[in-house]
Amino acid sequence: MTTSFAELLGDEEPADEGDARRRRFSRLRSGLTSSRKALGRGLTGWRYDPDDLEAWEGLEDVLIAADCGVPPTKEIIDRLEAQRPKTNEDVMVALSATITDIASPAGEPHLDVSHKPAVFLIVGVNGAGKTTSIGKLSYRIAESGRSVLVAAADTYRAAAGEQLEVWAQRAGADFVGSTRGGDPGAVAFDAIDAAVARDHDVVLVDTAGRLHTQADLMEELLKVRRVITTKLEGAPHETLLVIDATTGQNGLRQAELFQEVVEASGVILTKLDGTAKGGVVLAIGQELELPVKLVGVGEGVEDLQPFDAQEFAEALLGSDEE
Amino acid sequence: MFDTLSGRLQGVLGGLRGRGRLSEEDLTKALREIRLALLEADVNFKVVKDFIAAVKERALGTDVLKSLTPGEQVVKIVHEELTGVLGGGSSALAFAGRPPTVVLLCGLQGSGKTTAAAKLALHLRKDGRSPAVAACDLARPAAIDQLEQLGRQIQIPVYSERGSSDAPRVAAQAIEQARSQGRDVLIVDTAGRLHVDDELMDELVDVRKAVKPHNVLLVIDAMTGQDAVNVATTFQERIEFDGVIITKLDGDARGGAALSVKTVTGAPIKFGSDGEKLDALEVFHPERMASRILGMGDVLTLIEKAEDAVEVDEQEEMEKRLRAGQLTFDDFLKSYRMMRKMGPLKNVVNMIPGLGKQLQGLDVDERELGRMEAIILSMTSDERQRPQVINGARRGRIARGSGTSVQQVNQLLNARKQMQKMMKQMNSGKTPNLQSLVAQQRRGG
Numbered sequence: 031m032t033t034s035f036a037e038l039l040g041d042e043e044p045a046d047e048g049d050a051r052r053r054r055f056s057r058l059r060s061g062l063t064s065s066r067k068a069l070g071r072g073l074t075g076w077r078y079d080p081d082d083l084e085a086w087e088g089l090e091d092v093l094i095a096a097d098c099g100v101p102p103t104k105e106i107i108d109r110l111e112a113q114r115p116k117t118n119e120d121v122m123v124a125l126s127a128t129i130t131d132i133a134s135p136a137g138e139p140h141l142d143v144s145h146k147p148a149v150f151l152i153v154g155v156n157g158a159g160k161t162t163s164i165g166k167l168s169y170r171i172a173e174s175g176r177s178v179l180v181a182a183a184d185t186y187r188a189a190a191g192e193q194l195e196v197w198a199q200r201a202g203a204d205f206v207g208s209t210r211g212g213d214p215g216a217v218a219f220d221a222i223d224a225a226v227a228r229d230h231d232v233v234l235v236d237t238a239g240r241l242h243t244q245a246d247l248m249e250e251l252l253k254v255r256r257v258i259t260t261k262l263e264g265a266p267h268e269t270l271l272v273i274d275a276t277t278g279q280n281g282l283r284q285a286e287l288f289q290e291v292v293e294a295s296g297v298i299l300t301k302l303d304g305t306a307k308g309g310v311v312l313a314i315g316q317e318l319e320l321p322v323k324l325v326g327v328g329e330g331v332e333d334l335q336p337f338d339a340q341e342f343a344e345a346l347l348g349s350d351e352e
Numbered sequence: 353m354f355d356t357l358s359g360r361l362q363g364v365l366g367g368l369r370g371r372g373r374l375s376e377e378d379l380t381k382a383l384r385e386i387r388l389a390l391l392e393a394d395v396n397f398k399v400v401k402d403f404i405a406a407v408k409e410r411a412l413g414t415d416v417l418k419s420l421t422p423g424e425q426v427v428k429i430v431h432e433e434l435t436g437v438l439g440g441g442s443s444a445l446a447f448a449g450r451p452p453t454v455v456l457l458c459g460l461q462g463s464g465k466t467t468a469a470a471k472l473a474l475h476l477r478k479d480g481r482s483p484a485v486a487a488c489d490l491a492r493p494a495a496i497d498q499l500e501q502l503g504r505q506i507q508i509p510v511y512s513e514r515g516s517s518d519a520p521r522v523a524a525q526a527i528e529q530a531r532s533q534g535r536d537v538l539i540v541d542t543a544g545r546l547h548v549d550d551e552l553m554d555e556l557v558d559v560r561k562a563v564k565p566h567n568v569l570l571v572i573d574a575m576t577g578q579d580a581v582n583v584a585t586t587f588q589e590r591i592e593f594d595g596v597i598i599t600k601l602d603g604d605a606r607g608g609a610a611l612s613v614k615t616v617t618g619a620p621i622k623f624g625s626d627g628e629k630l631d632a633l634e635v636f637h638p639e640r641m642a643s644r645i646l647g648m649g650d651v652l653t654l655i656e657k658a659e660d661a662v663e664v665d666e667q668e669e670m671e672k673r674l675r676a677g678q679l680t681f682d683d684f685l686k687s688y689r690m691m692r693k694m695g696p697l698k699n700v701v702n703m704i705p706g707l708g709k710q711l712q713g714l715d716v717d718e719r720e721l722g723r724m725e726a727i728i729l730s731m732t733s734d735e736r737q738r739p740q741v742i743n744g745a746r747r748g749r750i751a752r753g754s755g756t757s758v759q760q761v762n763q764l765l766n767a768r769k770q771m772q773k774m775m776k777q778m779n780s781g782k783t784p785n786l787q788s789l790v791a792q793q794r795r796g797g
Contacts, residue, residue: 094398095578100391155600156462158462159462192497253400278608280605301460304583305579305583305584
C-alpha cells in the first residue's frame with residue numbers, strides 16, 4: 031500500500047488521486063530502476079540451496095553491496111534461515127518481507143502538520159541535499175493547499191540563502207533570508223514570528239550542513255532547536271535528517287548523533303535515482319528505529335515521494351516483473 | 353579520520369604482533385576479522401575479497417609463519433597491501449607547457465566540487481601559481497553566487513556567465529579569459545550529476561572536449577558507501593579522469609570509498625580535504641594514510657606541518673632548550689601557537705604514532721587551550737622565564753588577570769612540570785605515557 035502525499039500529511043485523499051498515484055508510482059519505479067537493476071543483476075543466476083554455503087555468501091554479498099551493512103545483513107540472513115524457504119521464489123518473498131519490516135519500524139510514514147504553524151527543522155551533513163529537499167518539500171506542501179514559509183538558517187555556506195530563495199519562488203513559498211555569518215537561531219526566531227504574523231501553516235527551516243562529528247556545530251544546531259522550542263511550544267514538530275543514498279555505513283553514525291543531539295524524528299533519503307541503493311536505512315531502522323519519511327528520486331520538484339518500505343524492498347530486490 | 357577502521361584493524365593486528373608462533377588457523381581467523389572490519393568500513397566487497405586473498409597468499413607463500421616474528425611480518429604485509437590499495441602513482445598535477453593548465457572537476461551532487469575548487473585554487477596559489485576558477489555549474493540555483501563569494505574570500509578571480517546554459521562555451525571562454533589575464537591555472541567547476549544521467553554525462557563530455565583539460569579530477573565524498581565503485585567506474589568510462597579529490601575526511605568516514613576507488617579505476621587519490629576552512633586541502637600520501645589507518649602515525653606530515661608553522665631558527669632554538677630539559681612558559685606559548693597553526697589538535701594528535709589510540713575518546717577542548725593562552729599572557733616576563741617564582745599571591749593575580757580560577761592556573765603550572773618531565777623522558781628515548789599524564793591533569797594534579 032503506497033502512501034500518497036496527502037496521506038503523509040494526514041489529509042483526505044482527493045478523488046482523482048488514483049491517476050496521480052499511478053504516475054507517481056511509475057516515477058518512483060523509474061527512479062529506482064537503476065537500483066533495482068544493479069541488485070537484480072546481483073541475484074541473476076543466483077540459485078538458492080539451503081545447504082550451499084556459497085549461495086548464502088552470494089546473497090550476503092548482494093546485501094552488503096547495497097550498503098545494508100554487516101549487522102542488518104546478518105539479521106536478514108538469520109531470519110531467512112529460520113524460515114527455511116524452499117525455492118528461489120520463497121526466498122524473494124521472505125527477503126522482501128524482512129527488509130520491509132526492518133525498514134519501516136514505525137509503520138506508514140507521517141508528517142505532523144496538525145499544528146499552526148507546524149515547524150520542520152531540516153538537518154544533515156554537507157552535501158546531503160537539504161536545501162534541494164526543502165525546495166521540493168515546500169512545493170509539495172504548498173500543493174496540498176497549505177501556505178509555506180522557508181527560512182534560510184544556513185548562514186555558513188556561500189550563497190545558500192540565494193539557492194533557497196530560488197526554490198521558494200518556484201514553490202510560491204514565503205521566504206525569510208539571512209546574512210552570511212549571521213545567527214541561525216535568530217533566523218529561525220524571525221521566521222516563526224513572520225509565519226504567525228502572516229498566517230502561514232508550515233515553516234521549513236534550512237540549516238547549514240555539518241558533519242556529525244563536529245561537536246561545536248552540533249551544539250549550534252541544538253541551540254537553533256532550543257530557540258525554536260522557546261519561541262513556539264512543542265516545536266519543531268518534525269526534525270528531518272537528510273541522508274544521501276550513496277552514503278555508506280557512516281550514515282548510521284550520522285543518524286545516531288543527529289537523533290541524540292537534536293532528536294531527529296525521521297529521515298529524508300535523497301539521490302535514490304542513481305545506482306546507490308540506500309541500504310544504510312536498514313541499519314538506521316534496525317538500530318535506531320528512526321523511520322524514513324521521504325525519498326528523493328530525481329531532480330524535479332515532483333521527485334520527492336513518501337517512503338514506501340514495500341516498494342523500496344521490491345525495487346531493491348528486483349522481484350517484480352522484468 | 354578513518355577511526356573505526358583504524359581501531360578495528362589495530363585490534364586485530366595488535367593480537368598478532370609480538371607472537372613467536374602463528375598457525376595457519378590464527379591467520380585465517382585474523383583475516384576474517386580484517387574482512388569484516390573492511391566491509392564495515394564500506395570498502396567495496398570485491399576489493400575486500402581481492403585484498404584478503406592477496407594478503408593470505410603472501411603470508412602463506414613465503415616463510416612468514418615460520419619466521420621469528422610472524423606477527424610483525426603479517427602487519428608489514430597488510431601495511432604494504434593497504435598502501436597499494438590506497439595509491440601508488442603520482443599525486444602531482446600535470447602542468448601544461450603553455451599555460452593555462454586546465455583542471456576539470458566533476459562528480460555527483462553534494463560531493464563538494466565547488467568548495468574543492470576554491471580550496472584547490474588556494475592551494476595552488478600557495479605553491480606560487482596564479483589560479484582562476486570557472487563557474488560552469490549552471491544547473492544548481494546560486495552555484496555561481498557561491499563560487500563568486502568564495503572567490504572574493506580568497507581573492508581569486510572567478511569567471512562566469514550568468515544566464516547561460518551552455519557549459520562548454522562558458523568553459524572555453526574562461527580559458528581565453530585566463531590566458532589574457534595571465535593566469536597559469538584554470539580550475540573548472542561543473543554541475544553535480546548522477547553517473548546514470550546520460551544527458552548530463554554527455555554535457556560533461558562536451559565540456560571536456562571544449563577545454564581539453566590537462567587534469568580531470570573526480571571529487572568524491574569520503575562517506576560514500578559501496579556505490580563509490582559504480583560512480584567511479586562510470587565516470588572513468590565516460591570522462592576518463594586521472595585523479596581523485598576525496599572530501600569530508602574530517603567526519604568519521606570509514607574510508608571505504610578512498611580504499612576502493614583507486615583499486616577499480618587505477619586513478620590515484622591526489623588530494624584529501626579534511627575541514628570546512630578553505631585551507632583544509634592536503635596532498636594525499638597513500639603510504640602515510642596507510643600508516644595512519646594502522647595506527648603507525650604519520651610523522652612525515654606532522655613534520656611538514658610543523659615546518660610550515662615555525663621559522664627554522666626559532667625551531668632550532670626551541671629544540672636546544674627542550675633538549676636541555678628547560679621549558680619556559682614562553683616556549684609553552686610559542687609551541688601552543690605553533691600547534692594552532694597546524695590545524696585542529698585532534699588531527700595533529702592522530703599523526704603521532706601510537707598517540708591517536710591512547711587518546712581515543714578524549715575530547716580535546718580547543719577552548720581550554722584558549723584559556724591556557726590567557727593565563728600565560730597574564731604572567732610577567734620574569735614569571736614566564738622562571739615559573740618557580742610564582743607563589744600564592746601571584747597565582748591569585750594571574751587568575752584574576754586572565755579571568756580564570758587559581759585552580760586553573762595551578763593546573764597549567766602542573767602541566768608545564770609534567771611536560772618538562774616528558775621532554776626529559778623523550779630525550780632519554782622513552783615514549784611518554786600520555787594517558788597517565790592526562791589522568792594526572794584531570795585529577796587537577
